[in-house]
Amino acid sequence: MSLTLLYVQTLNGLQLGILLFLIAAGLTLVFGVMDFINLAHGVQYMVGAYLAAMFAAMTGSFFLGLVLALASALVFGLVLEFLVFRHLYSRDHLDQVLATFGIILFLNQAVKLIWGAAPLSVPIPDVLTGSVRLMDGLLYPVYRLAIIGSGLAIALGLGILVSRTRIGMLVRAGATNAPMVSALGVDIGKLFMIVFGFGAMLAGFAGAMVAPVLSVEPGMGDNLLILTFVVIVIGGIGSVRGAFIAAILVGLVDTLGRSFGPALLAAIMNPSAASQAGRALAPMLIYILMAAVLFFRPAGLFPVRK
Amino acid sequence: MEKAVTHIPETVAPPAFIRREGVPLILFALLLLAPFVARFFAESYLLALFSRTMIFAIAALSLDLILGYGALVSFGHAAFLGFGAYGVGILAAHGVSEASLQLPLALASSALFALVTGALSLRTKGVYFIMITLAFGQMAFFLAVSLAAYGGDDGMTLPSRSRLFGFDVLEDDRALYFLILLALLGSYLVSRAIVMSRFGRVIRGARENPQRMAAIGFPLFRYQLTMYVIAGTMCGLAGFLLANQTGFVSPAYMTWQRSGELIVMVVLGGLGSLHGAILGAAAFLLLEEWLSGFTEHWKMIFGPFLVLVVLFARGGLLGAFRRLGIGGAR
Numbered sequence: 001m002s003l004t005l006l007y008v009q010t011l012n013g014l015q016l017g018i019l020l021f022l023i024a025a026g027l028t029l030v031f032g033v034m035d036f037i038n039l040a041h042g043v044q045y046m047v048g049a050y051l052a053a054m055f056a057a058m059t060g061s062f063f064l065g066l067v068l069a070l071a072s073a074l075v076f077g078l079v080l081e082f083l084v085f086r087h088l089y090s091r092d093h094l095d096q097v098l099a100t101f102g103i104i105l106f107l108n109q110a111v112k113l114i115w116g117a118a119p120l121s122v123p124i125p126d127v128l129t130g131s132v133r134l135m136d137g138l139l140y141p142v143y144r145l146a147i148i149g150s151g152l153a154i155a156l157g158l159g160i161l162v163s164r165t166r167i168g169m170l171v172r173a174g175a176t177n178a179p180m181v182s183a184l185g186v187d188i189g190k191l192f193m194i195v196f197g198f199g200a201m202l203a204g205f206a207g208a209m210v211a212p213v214l215s216v217e218p219g220m221g222d223n224l225l226i227l228t229f230v231v232i233v234i235g236g237i238g239s240v241r242g243a244f245i246a247a248i249l250v251g252l253v254d255t256l257g258r259s260f261g262p263a264l265l266a267a268i269m270n271p272s273a274a275s276q277a278g279r280a281l282a283p284m285l286i287y288i289l290m291a292a293v294l295f296f297r298p299a300g301l302f303p304v305r306k
Numbered sequence: 307m308e309k310a311v312t313h314i315p316e317t318v319a320p321p322a323f324i325r326r327e328g329v330p331l332i333l334f335a336l337l338l339l340a341p342f343v344a345r346f347f348a349e350s351y352l353l354a355l356f357s358r359t360m361i362f363a364i365a366a367l368s369l370d371l372i373l374g375y376g377a378l379v380s381f382g383h384a385a386f387l388g389f390g391a392y393g394v395g396i397l398a399a400h401g402v403s404e405a406s407l408q409l410p411l412a413l414a415s416s417a418l419f420a421l422v423t424g425a426l427s428l429r430t431k432g433v434y435f436i437m438i439t440l441a442f443g444q445m446a447f448f449l450a451v452s453l454a455a456y457g458g459d460d461g462m463t464l465p466s467r468s469r470l471f472g473f474d475v476l477e478d479d480r481a482l483y484f485l486i487l488l489a490l491l492g493s494y495l496v497s498r499a500i501v502m503s504r505f506g507r508v509i510r511g512a513r514e515n516p517q518r519m520a521a522i523g524f525p526l527f528r529y530q531l532t533m534y535v536i537a538g539t540m541c542g543l544a545g546f547l548l549a550n551q552t553g554f555v556s557p558a559y560m561t562w563q564r565s566g567e568l569i570v571m572v573v574l575g576g577l578g579s580l581h582g583a584i585l586g587a588a589a590f591l592l593l594e595e596w597l598s599g600f601t602e603h604w605k606m607i608f609g610p611f612l613v614l615v616v617l618f619a620r621g622g623l624l625g626a627f628r629r630l631g632i633g634g635a636r
Contacts, residue, residue, distance in 0.1 A: 099616040101566045106609030229437045283448035
């Protein structure tokens, strides 16, 4: 019984990790290549979820809605880049924090105005409903497996894109030394725009994929944004591989810590104190993890060499 | 900065004292007079609004010490508001509403949290520092949420305001107002003394050129950590006052959005200017109050306003004043 729970929670942790990776990948590249702090990355995830909800309801098909949501998330990201972000690349971090904070305030309120404050729900597409039996007594929803599968596929694709293609090479070179890449004749502005739009689309994809399992509501990206920061700090800013490993790590630690932390503590102290302490400690685990990682490796697990 | 001011020809500039001290003098004089004027209008509303403004001014002032003077972008400063507020709330929940016990607890817990998290955060630089302070802020937030005995997620209402040596003088809104004003004045003067001191110069030197300061032989980590603890403690004071002013303690004081708002206040006023931080806090809260009077969607106006300030108004409110020729040394 407890073993089954462990498997289920491990899968849930994996799913959270995948989700974090999809958001973190774009963020870490934007950071790494442009040295740009984008707090508004979380609201891009939220916008993706809202767009998916809207298009799925309009077209009646989740997959059509997903495609439309991805396209419009990309356009939305590019518009934001054009209007605001490109003017901030040369500014210091504080300016970037402030301006993107302003965008968060605006967009969180804007979705409330457009779609209402009540959470929207998106039905799970028919083909992906139901559960599969993974082993005796272990049923797991197909849709959640689909999230994990599609996330892993994207991670793989992204890995190939970054390590094997020309554009990936430019991105890596940009993360190491952007002025030099520019001096070698690469249109760095265009590269920034591509990276940014791609990151926005990945965040939008993450939002669209979880729309059926989570409620789509204003501010849904805010807390996830912080988790994403933890991920890219642990992984090392600018490293996609680091982001992947850290995302899975954070997803597992957070999920397993919440479900098993109190039980583990109960082994060493009395039950009521353990459940108290466990509930207090579990949400803090990943921050403790981050502090520990930074203490030993101030630039994360996989620092990009400058 | 002082140098730039002395280059202004003496004939057109007002006397040096007025030029340097004019803005803070007027500011505090207005704050002192405000309750007497408020009597003729909606008194309790205005007192509450101004009290709140001054409390956040203390918080912004403390953040300015590390953000403006130290160039350390701390994104978890609201945690200290929470520590200060919970210092009041937790003792009050156990029937201790004596300020002379609550305040030391509020300040000591803030200082301790600042010491521990500061020691860890200051090992990192730049973006990493921003994020690790953010993460510690979130940690404090979740700690508060998990305190089920003290209201958990919902927070708790205080049975009464703090008592001063057994007297319930603070139940009177005006008395509380003057206490807050006193705290603000004290914080301002202490901050000023710190900034002007040799210690403050080292911090400012580290802002301009950390390598050089380290090369001269200053152990910057120790200096910055000390400043971080001072700032955290001062913000704990603001938290103590906030709990008293609202009569309520909740994790909502410690959200990362609140930390962002504190940064906005400091930048709005102009980085590295103490009375600027006060003005920034006032501008933020009054703007919030004013805009939310028009529409519940005031953030849709405020968000783009913030973006425009960043893009076009360098140096915040004081920068704008200075361009208009109204003085004030930094």
